[in-house]
Amino acid sequence: MATRLLHLHLHRHRLEKGTTLSFNRLLSLSLWFRAFCDYRAILRNSLPFNEALDLFTRMVESRPLPSTVDFTKLLTAISKSKRFDVVIALCNHLETLGIPHDLYTCNLVMNCFSRSSQPHLASSFLGKMMKLGFSPDIVTFTSLVNGNRPEDAMYIVNQMGIEPDVVMYTTLIESLCRNGLVDNAMSLFNQMEIKADAVTYTSLVNGLCNSGRLSDAVSLLNDMMRRRINPDVVTFNALIDGFVKKGKLLEAREVYSEMIRVSVAPDVFTYTSLINGLCMEGRVDEAKEMFYSMEDKGCFPDVVAYTSLINGFCKSRKVEYGMKLFYEMTQRGLLGNTVTYTALIQGFCQVGRHKAAQEFFSQMVSRGVSPNIRTYNVLLHGLCLNGKLGKALLIFEDIQKREIDVNIITYTIIIQGMCKAGKLRDAVDLFCSLPSKGMKPNVVTYSTMISGLFREGFKLEAHVLFRKMKEDGVLQN
Template sequence: MMRFTYWRILGKGNPGTAPPLFSLCSWGRALSSIIDYRDKFRNGILHDIKLDDAVALFSEMVQSRPFPSIVDFSKLLSGIAKMKNFDVVISLGEQMQNLGIAHNLYTFNILINCFCRCSQLSLALAILGKMMKLGYEPDIVTLNSLLNGFCHGNRIADAVALTDQMVEMGYQPNAVTFTTLIHGLFLHNKASEAVALVDRMVRKGCQPDLFTYGVVVNGICKRGDTDLALNLLKKMEAGKIEAGVVIYNTIIDALCKYKHANDALNLFNKMENKGVSPDVVTYTSLISCLCNYGRWSDASRLLSDMIENEINPNVVTFSALIDAFVKAGKLLEAEKLYEEMVKRSIVPDIFTYNSLINGFCMHDRLEEAKHMFEFMASKRCLPNVVTYSTLMKGFFKCKKVEEGMELFREMSQRGLVGNTVTYTTLIQGLFQVGDYENAQEVFKQMVSSRVPPNIMTTAFC
């Protein structure tokens, strides 16, 4: 029998060191005695069973003679583990042992996984030692659970070593193995090691699948390393692994976030040339990015393109364009887009309303700004600090000081705390109408509220 040589990495676990676990006495309530446990299993009770019922069912099972099969116990333990009640599974497992119910590989695996999930790696290793003494060789499920335990137990070097040993001993790592270790590497800020792991496994004949590549790409992009993500995409192509829309979206979104708009557009064209159809996420990322750069005409073309391809824009798509048109001084186009999104039954959000209110205020259309302010509230989209600050700025711009101050009071009564923009707007507006005394009072309130002033604020005060 092949022995697993994890000991030189991890140190020997001792099942005798496990602390006594809590009794079942405090758990559950008895189920009806009319239907025995066999009928309950046949009726599929485990699909939606509650914890107290599961423990009561276990109690009924251990009182049966002869004992139910280990397969039935495995099903019950697995069901409780899926509820993430790992400590309960451990307790039930010990109760089985005390009653002389022999575990099999499947129940040992469940217990090892639960100990790892409870951050009790030493006890998981003790169970591993016990099962091996009983003649059970660990399988890929066992090793994946231990791998997860190492990764979350700050033993990433042991996790990597365990993966190497698995391959050397003839175990075939699966998607769970790869993704578990990759998550662990990213958890410890080892992005380059995660990519190196993929390369190493490919060299050893263990080809990661599309899901695994997706995990790596996602981890790299979250850290802003777009060059590494693009290089990994090339490696996928070299390995005849076709990236899907999710991977392209992840990289495009990262390129957009880290100000590489042209690279994002190039990748967009590349994915289309490869026959990968963009979706609403692809278009929305690009449109938002182009709008942030003031490239509203390019963004508009993309919107037309997605509609032509029968891809429905969402609220983020429309809101980004509306905001871009407003900032470009094209309020009429912004209003048309708003009408279009309403026609499509797309519900505007706070960002949509704030952009339009800003546009109305910029063009001194205060009545329409007030109407939009009231309308959004009627639609249960409550104004936030940005909404109030924007409308206040519009009032002060038109010398409507009292209306602006009334908005500020209303905002405070709603429990909203003004920010630097809010207070600077108030102070600037009061100074412009010559109300220096109230401007000074607002500044004092700003300081007492611990809102940091900016250059504009201090210039006035």
């Protein structure tokens, strides 16, 4: 497809009727000549994909041909539109025109292969690159890591004959952690023959925290400080957020205290994590106090910080204060996102104000904030919980018409609403239709249906369904 598109553009200006150029054609060429004389100025600005491709077409038609550097600048601009296959095709065309690659072009092609529909070809291009006489560098290596299985990347580096530096090690450690291969990252870290820097340590601390290995992350932080490598705010934030997500607020605050002790200034992410931790424990007044203390320390709350506190108040059934924060946020020029609106909709539903929840949902849509499936699930659950099955079913039908990816949680909510409203037959019909919709009931779905059957006196059927749940392996851990 990319090659066909390329040829269409390259020949578009040659397909003229007759042998004589029209006045309009001559005029356009004249205008282009003036523009082309200053194509370097054009390349300094970002170009839309079609304009960049058109400029490439005219550049290859010009004589003398522009330099490799100029073509590479243009190809870099095209790559920013994520049309990686097109860039590869254009580079191949340059070769047929006798325009040689340089190291920068090779690295661009390598990066495009890594991010294209055929990332495995990055390794093949490496061989070609080396045959051309170019020694791979850190940019080449980074592309290889992104385009190959990270556990194979160091082998490739060794084959390249490159002596890995700290940047290479860090890049690979980040990639391993990002792919969930934290043990591999730790092993590589311990094998490093050069001194790790703060970025290397932080990458591994972050990977350990994301894997829930907080004690290992703390040990690494202590090792880092013992070696007089100063952690920064990103290092501390990874630990604080990791502890908060595990429900260990006390440990998170200890890390915060250590952060202050070594004179590392907290940022908005630090405070947001701690505010979220306080809210998770229902300590919303303390969270509010920390929220408003941020500005005194020169750190201004963003939408995420506001949303964390709004969510905390809504979960504590203090939706009015959540709305107060929402309006305050709006007055500061910060626009609520999907998470913000969803938190408030859930807050209204929890206190039985389903009309307010629906109105706020309508306001959300009218302001151009797109609801996600969680938003719909929250609203549906609130309506069903408040006995408004009819309205829930209308919204459920609307979701299906919009082709939103409905999940098993959505179906479970509706089944639960049907059982609560005494519409057991409808609930059974919907439950039985789940396999045809590509949905697998989970333990909550089964439990909802079993409870509904028991409540209506269908004890035998409930026992049969319970046995089926066990046979399906739903109860297994």
